[in-house]
Amino acid sequence: MKRKLISLVVSIFIIGSFFPAVNASASKSQLRMDTSRYIVTVTSQKDINNIKSSIPQAGVKVLNNGQAIVYSNQISKNTLNKGLSKIRGVKDVRSPVKMSIDGFSRRTASNSPRNLEWDISDVEADKAWSNIDQGETVKIAVVDTGVDYNNLLLKGKIDVDDGYNFITNTSNAMDDNGHGTGVTGIITTNSTLNGTGLLGIDGNLDVQIIPVKVLDSTGSGDSDIIAEGIQYAADKGADIINLSFGGKGSSPEIDSAIKYATSKGSFVVTAAGNDNADVKDYSPASNPDAFTVSALNMHNTKSYYSNYGYNVQGAAPGDNILSIELNNTYYFMTGTSMSTPIVSAVAAMVKSVNPALNSSQIDQILDESTDSIMTSGKNIYYGYGKINALKAVETAIKANNQ
Structure with a gap:
């Protein structure tokens, strides 16, 4: 296994400066497998704030390296997708991959x-x-x-x-x-x-x-x-x-x-x-x-x-x-x-x-x-x-x- 440790440390530092530490409990009460959701790429806390203000029915679960789950139990997946498409800074809107x-x-x-x-x-x-x-x-x-x-x-x-x-x-x-x-x-x-x-x-x-x-x-x-x-x-x-x-x-x-x-x-x-x-x-x-x-x-x-x-x-x-x-x-x-x-x-x-x-x-x-x-x-x-x-x-x- 070849790991580029220096680049890994740098990437963790950069991403960590944008987002808070991972906390699995943040979404425990709302995000479920049957929840309407998309995975997006974001570059800053500002992008996350824009999602929350533009789609008040949605929550955001931050993952790592710019990955985040945008989810809602109140609106359909189609409506959620339309809302995300209008937000500047949000990239690579995609559905989860089945495993x-x-x-x-x-x-x-x-x-x-x-x-x-x-x-x-x-x-x-x-x-x-x-x-x-x-x-x-x-x-x-x-x-x-x-x-x-x-x-x-x-x-x-x-x-x-x-x-x-x-x-x-x-x-x-x-x-x-x-x-x-x-x-x-x-x-x-x-x-x-x-x-x-x-x-x-x-x-x-x-x-x-x-x-x-x-x-x-x-x-x-x-x-x-x-x-x-x-x-x-x-x-x-x-x-x-x-x-x-x-x-x-x-x-x-x-x-x-x-x-x-x-x-x-x-x-x-x-x-x-x-x-x-x-x-x-x-x-x-x-x-x-x-x-x-x-x-x-x-x-x-x-x-x-x-x-x-x-x-x-x-x-x-x-x-x-x-x-x-x-x-x-x-x-x-x-x-x-x-x-x-x-x-x-x-x-x-x-x-x-x-x-x-x-x-x-x-x-x-x-x-x-x-x-x-x-x-x-x-x-x-x-x-x-x-x-x-x-x-x-x-x-x-x-x-x-x-």
């Missing part, structure tokens, strides 16, 4: 024997656990369909107090789809290493999941709401942010949110997508500030459905990954949605070794510790190679001792 978990599949599993959790040994997570001397809790935000915090295997692992539902603007981030719960179960559960229940990639690591619901019961969401969720996760101190969804087209608001999150110290991991296409045409997979993950099958080659491309940073198992869903049931889940939390979990291991590591340093450690596939160095199908938890932890420990 979803399309291509992800699942089938019911009858039980949860650990010998079916092939992903754990495949990335050598089980070999890494004993090497970790953890000092601080690692916070992972699952920005998704929510999380079933009543699931027996997740009790004590979910930070319910910091969770939020951006679909309804309530504090209840309960999962009504199952996808976010499955993603969470791949990362962590409360099963012990000596027990019989499903284990996450992080084993008994002290991990807390922040559930951020930005996708509805169908697994779909809008880019502006998702951008709010990413910013919210960063503001809540998420060390890792997991984004197991995507959509075709660009999304400046999500790009800005990811840049904001990395500037706050969050390491952002995103799914490549499941259309066997180049990630350059997808968001957030094409974002250069995110760690984009492609999927591997059990033969250690690219899964037939997995997207690919220059922005793929690494690869992880994605086929028939055993996890949990609603009502304490077990499922085999397939898709880059499953590969992504595996990388998020390994990043959490790296962070637990050295809590001072920033997102760029975690990125570098993961790049350096992969198992090469097909070719040495980076390629469009596997990035730098398959994620290896043991090597990543060993690399982090070595860096910590230097």
